[in-house]
Amino acid sequence: MDRRQLSAALLAAGLPPESFQIHGVHTHDPLPTDFWFLRPGPSGDWEVGAYERGKYDVRERFSTEPAASACLYQVLTGHDAPS
Known part of the structure; x- marks a missing residue:
C-alpha cells in the first residue's frame, strides 16, 4: 500500500480527516491540535x-x-492493512 492508497483506506475505515496527515496526499490548513503523520525522513x-x-x-x-x-x-485502525 502506498500513501495514496493509505489515505483512501483510512477515510474508508471511517477515520476523521483531521486525525492524520500524509505527506503530499492529505494535509491540513490550519493544523489540528493533534494527529498522526507519515512523511519522508531526512535520510530517504x-x-x-x-x-x-x-x-x-x-x-x-x-x-x-x-x-x-x-x-x-x-x-490508527487497530487492524492489519488491507492487501
Missing part, C-alpha cells in the same frame, strides 16, 4: 509519528513507504 527513510502540542514526535522509521503505510494504518 519514512517516518511515522504523532503531532501533539505543536511538536512532531517520530515514533518509528521504515526503509520503505509500504511498510510505513502499513504501520500507520495499524496504529
Whole structure:
C-alpha cells in the first residue's frame, strides 16, 4: 500500500480527516491540535509519528513507504492493512 492508497483506506475505515496527515496526499490548513503523520525522513527513510502540542514526535522509521503505510494504518485502525 502506498500513501495514496493509505489515505483512501483510512477515510474508508471511517477515520476523521483531521486525525492524520500524509505527506503530499492529505494535509491540513490550519493544523489540528493533534494527529498522526507519515512523511519522508531526512535520510530517504519514512517516518511515522504523532503531532501533539505543536511538536512532531517520530515514533518509528521504515526503509520503505509500504511498510510505513502499513504501520500507520495499524496504529490508527487497530487492524492489519488491507492487501
